[in-house]
Amino acid sequence: MNRLIKKYDLNAIFISGPGHGAPAILSNSYLEGVYSEVYPDKSQDIQGMKRFFKQFSFPGGIGSHATPETPGSLHEGGELGYSISHAFGTVFDHPDLISLTMVGDGESETGPLATSWHSTKFLNPITDGAVLPVLHLNGYKINNPAVLARVSHKELEALFVGYGWTPYFVEGSDIPSMHQAMASTLERCVNEIREYQKQARESGKAFRPRWPMIVLRTPKGWTGPRKVGDHFLEGFWRAHQVPLPDVLANKSKLQLLEEWMRSYRPEKLFDESGALVPELKDLAPTGQRRMSANPITNGGILRRKLHVPDFRDYGVDVQTGGTQTLGSMANFAKLLRDVIKDNPHDFRLFGPDETESNKLGAVYEAGKKVWLADYFKEDADGGNLAFDGRVMEMLSEHTVEGWLEGYILSGRHGLLNSYEPFIHIIDSMVNQHCKWIEKCLEVEWRVKVASLNILLTATVWRQDHNGFTHQDPGFLDVVANKSPEVVRIYLPPDANCLLSVGDHCLRSSNYVNVIVADKQEHLQFLSMEQAIAHCTKGLGIWDWASNDQGFEPDLVMASCGDVSTHESLAATALLREHLPDLKIRFVNVVDLFKLIPAAQHPHGLSDREYKAIFTDDKPVIFNFHSYPWLIHRLTYKRKGQHHLAVRGYKEKGNIDTPLELAIRNGTDRFSLAIDAIDRIPSLGDKASATREALLNAQIKARNYAFHEGIDPEDLTTWTWPY
């Protein structure tokens, strides 16, 4: 590839997919001089080379995966399956980039990798670069043969033709001829790529080329001893990871190792000082053309500031909180639309076929859905498909998430929208991305990239027709386990808060931001000014919904999440109707990590601040969007935690009305109000009468809903009465 980079002045990077795949990228980086420039103690001499070797996969050293410490890497490959989707993410809107991507035959068995081959249907040969995959069939995983290495040539070829590629095969074990075969095949592929691009760019007509790819079949442990004792090594799984494990204890194995290493004839490759001989050094390109020095692999360098229009211009006019209804998500879509418009080359929206369903359809006014597969006449009927769109939709959470990761890691911006329940599908990918950006903070030459923004909607409380399988708000638990340096969780209660939070997330860097907001119509609570103040603080007392001004409250009603806030306010209204003397403070939380102690997260409140809001001795009825215990996990150190009663989703649901679902989980207005009454002993006689009235109201609403099959207490019809 270096030869071709020099010959054609290519802009290329290398992505190493196979497990323990760092050696390739590390050694190349070292040989082309980049490693020593980045880490001067790993100099290009005997001393430096020793240090370079010694640190490998060793305590205090570096990993055997292509971790953030590795120059030229933006893909670690610790968890397998994402090399192709990451690679496509890097080439979108990088028209001159070729991402040479090694795919392991183990990795190729994973689901995420298996579907990511279809990414070509979303790649535009005019505006995007190209991915050149090298599927490496070395035949074995840890302890098993690889499936793709054990099917017929006909099947293997058909598979990649079927995926829409043109596969070229380089197979063998004779080193000189394999080098020649690989060199000429690579060149042919690069030329084909350039031809397709030229054709599309000169004609101005995009199409879907059957892009070239390489299937490289070589022995695992190639160049190693064919047998050790009675066992196969080269060409077998025994060559995995540490092919000769006991060289310290076993002299004959040490000798085998030495022979193997000497077969590379190091004395011809390096001079006496340990430096690569000049004629080999000259094979590499220079400067940023070296793949391990390409700034795209340290994408923060290239990241331009995102143009975000003033979110205030999209604000909803709210005169009185809790009295008017509007779709927060549909409103937010307008901001997203204009972000797309104002950033035509470095922002994309991603989603698994749910963008319209999630009420974000307005974005198509600024950028349609990228589609390079066949078109039918029906597509003209609002299909919103285009060769050069800005919205990326494929029904694979893995693929769209992988694209987004690749896109931001190579210096751009984006947002993923998804149904809340199915975001668990990519728990592990988000985990791994968190780990990547957290480690990047420790690598001083890494420049921060844009945040990975995840917008979750179609939430647990509004899955009436989809039922139990669609009710899972637990992604927040997964995210909350990651390093506080890199994770942020926001639950804006209304349209103006969603705008404020969205603006903040889009502008931020190096975080995983999770925003949870429902897509249905909802009561609006805060004016734009109030929303900005509220979101900036992250949580706060809503004075307009409280009546404890000038008094100690008897009760704190708290909420986090839009539907939850709605019910909490309704409960507060019920309590004030029945018990007008009760002093109720209403608190809303937008930024979930405000709840955690300051020492544990940069957003955390001090105990003093926490007490000023929640008190430390009054009952707090906290209505939470997600599983209730997450709030306890965040607040267990707070003095008042024993007074905290959290309600949330408790895994109770079916094809229920919103009211029934809330009642089953104790998050409806009646349950909340009853819960409050039960926690205020001073109410005395008044308590039992109110309790009974509320219970009757709940039963009436419930029975009605149950027998008629409709929901008379449709939560969006309630308004704030005070």
Added chain:
Amino acid sequence: MNRLIKKYDLNAIFISGPGHGAPAILSNSYLEGVYSEVYPDKSQDIQGMKRFFKQFSFPGGIGSHATPETPGSLHEGGELGYSISHAFGTVFDHPDLISLTMVGDGESETGPLATSWHSTKFLNPITDGAVLPVLHLNGYKINNPAVLARVSHKELEALFVGYGWTPYFVEGSDIPSMHQAMASTLERCVNEIREYQKQARESGKAFRPRWPMIVLRTPKGWTGPRKVGDHFLEGFWRAHQVPLPDVLANKSKLQLLEEWMRSYRPEKLFDESGALVPELKDLAPTGQRRMSANPITNGGILRRKLHVPDFRDYGVDVQTGGTQTLGSMANFAKLLRDVIKDNPHDFRLFGPDETESNKLGAVYEAGKKVWLADYFKEDADGGNLAFDGRVMEMLSEHTVEGWLEGYILSGRHGLLNSYEPFIHIIDSMVNQHCKWIEKCLEVEWRVKVASLNILLTATVWRQDHNGFTHQDPGFLDVVANKSPEVVRIYLPPDANCLLSVGDHCLRSSNYVNVIVADKQEHLQFLSMEQAIAHCTKGLGIWDWASNDQGFEPDLVMASCGDVSTHESLAATALLREHLPDLKIRFVNVVDLFKLIPAAQHPHGLSDREYKAIFTDDKPVIFNFHSYPWLIHRLTYKRKGQHHLAVRGYKEKGNIDTPLELAIRNGTDRFSLAIDAIDRIPSLGDKASATREALLNAQIKARNYAFHEGIDPEDLTTWTWPY
């Protein structure tokens, strides 16, 4: 298919993969009479049919996915991607079963589905049945075309040839000819399946047929109006889910709907009472041959009790706790081996190429790895591959999990082993399975199936060479969010406990059991008798490691997890060395849900029981395997929770020695002992001297490890001194 079932007396079931895919299976079940037998109020008359229609996707009714309430369903299809892997799970060891499996073209874009086509490489035509997939290209998802419906015929055909299938195409929209085409193609496929099976069974030689599959291309919303106003309906995504949404308000749309429905000529299909006319009724098979009455779809009916040899026979002889070292996992492998041996037709072990790495290699003595792809000569060298093995390994957590789910849902038993960090890949699948078995408890005719057993190893604390990407013990948080009726989590501290817990899990039903245990060599603590008593209680005081007998303890040292227990005991030893008068109670937790209040989980301790073990006023230093806040989330209601200091993985790690990793997360012996000292004010002067000694010892160990790159405090060398 009914015609073929009758003609050939087939044993067949139907799996409905597409989203909102229940209508097919519901209507067929109703028409063949099963639905009315199961739900007599949905009788085969006008009244019953009305009820049947009215309940559909309606509050208080049933879902639009094939939920557990659906007779004949073992695959809900709420979350997409698992129809093929589930189907293969059903046919393993069911040699006469054909699972007819509808795959949606949306679903086909998901990663899990895309790789699951390779399942044929693991299906034995002699001992297993067959899956007959019908890929349904109706062309559209919610709001987008489907990728596979928009590629050339050549690509589509090549893709499935490449996956190893023989695709047959049934394409069109002319109803009579499509019925004929489908009927004859189905028959051809069934005959091919039977031919392949016959060939293999009569010759006794297994091979990998290029199994037949059907690609069915029909318009979405087929038979509906082609256009509504100016918009396409039939043959476009507008036909998704609710094709004509506003018939109540819009008379002309109501008329369209009526015309559409009348085009089926119901008056010719049903008699005046609303019953299907006899000549159509006769088309269906009878009794259990009806696909929706096939007992395999209610697999608990068929489940045989698993033969588990007496686990005590595999016990490790432990005379003194904490003095001898052994690999718990390698020992457990022997029990698993004999479970495989004793249950040759209804137990399989599943894993993503990690069984050997996880030290479970002994299982291959009883059952090799199933492999129907090509063989090479190297495989004879301990490859452990066979046509008719009992271990299922493919590098796709999704596929092996899907197989296991299908296997147990159709009445068998199994266990999945996996690296702990990458089990997050299937968070969502496990979530969905939990939801399935939880709902099954509410469906009275569903018979309990075997538990889904997940054995996690290669745990967070022993990832020295793999580093940060391999450190994630957070799967427990995901599981703990599910219904307490169906989830169980065990962290056995040693070999005998692992045996006891493993035995329990293998015999249990209708749970998701998660067992976490390291695969390295570890100190052993309990004799078999002690282990049984300990695991039966789920947690307990280890008297042999405590010195508070007859006293109130000054301190409780608690642990959960094998590595964590090891360090907790080492800390206890350090404390007793430095502060012999300190009364320390040592507590170990095996069954995580013991910590939660009894009202919240069937395993939960009462407050009284909890206090008897942990006290409610003494400091408790709790060393936990996973993220520490999970313990707080379980115990926040306990009176003594403010005295509970939990240590666990806090997302701090790299290529570290075990000691360094523990220190970074505060879970090492020194940190634990210092923590304890800091929480006992009565120690006075003695505290600071001990504190300093411990700190020095920690620094010394740490520096040594850091500079020499090795771990002098190798945790396995420490033994219990008292």
